[in-house]
Amino acid sequence: MTQHNTKTPQFFLTSPSKCPYLDGQMERKIFTHLVGDKAPELNELLTQGGFRRSQNIAYRPACETCRRCVSVRILADEFRPTKNMRRIIKANNDLIGTELNPEPTSEQFSLFRAYLDSRHRDGGMSDMTALDYAMMVEDTHVNTKIIEYRRRGPDSFITGKGEGPLIAVSLCDRMNDGYSMVYSFFDPDTEFKSLGTWIILDHISRTNIQGLPFVYLGYWVAGSPKMDYKSRFKPQQHLTVNGWELYRG
Structure with missing residues (x-):
């Protein structure tokens, strides 16, 4: 049975595989396990750092030649529907x-x-x-x-x-x-x-009712029709090398 350290997370890198969003591209992910009493705290920290959760795994793209996957979160309190x-x-x-x-x-x-x-x-x-x-x-x-x-x-x-x-x-x-x-x-x-x-x-409505600031939408990929819808929910922030910044696109 595989044992996971619940106190200090260990990170792993996947092998290259076909990108589901962009033709001709290969993807890799860095991931860790979300287990134990500290899992909620770790999940929050990693989500704020651009990770996504799938079951008890937190992952983030780590592609060698592409940086087009961008973490997106909506500013719920400032959001006004079109x-x-x-x-x-x-x-x-x-x-x-x-x-x-x-x-x-x-x-x-x-x-x-x-x-x-x-x-x-x-x-x-x-x-x-x-x-x-x-x-x-x-x-x-x-x-x-x-x-x-x-x-x-x-x-x-x-x-x-x-x-x-x-x-x-x-x-x-x-x-x-x-x-x-x-x-x-x-x-x-x-x-x-x-x-x-x-x-x-x-x-967004549920987030506002609870007085919380963000709705995390996962990744937006420029040039991928599958992801175009995410850019419609503004104002939103994108995670950049300088941290979360207001998206002005």
Whole structure:
């Protein structure tokens, strides 16, 4: 059984592999394990330093010839939705999110599979099983939450919970300075509701309600159509060699 030092993190470097965002590029990652009592503290420190979490691993790009992966965080308190975003908020007023502990369900997995089969059939996660999904959700040593989105019911204003089928799900980490969005997915038949954008808007709202400053979006990659949407949520900061700086693009 592999043993991990829970007090002093050890960092490792992956072998080169094909970049999922830019054609003709190879990627490498530096990573460490997030285990033990210090995992939440370490996760916060590494997230603020440009790392992302996947299960109990924190990783960051360490490519030899490319530096186009840039960590992005939204300044939640200063954020003002665009006209199009206001339309998206209005279109989803019938939904409500319930924040839960990271416990996978068969309903979540069914929605996850429908989302992958519709939107990411050829992606790196396309062959994930129910067990893989369960590990993605519950293999965490930090303050992870899963948010289930359903339609509002007649008692939602009392219970704070939605009713009916599951519409969307977000897996995120709650930190002392905001939310770090890990992964989200939604019913592919509701594309007209722009749920990908709305889930981010909902996290900005949750961050503001709690009086916290940031929503961490992960990496933005200039030149990658997959990542273009992240640049729309302004004001935002990008992590540079000089620290977090306001993005003026």
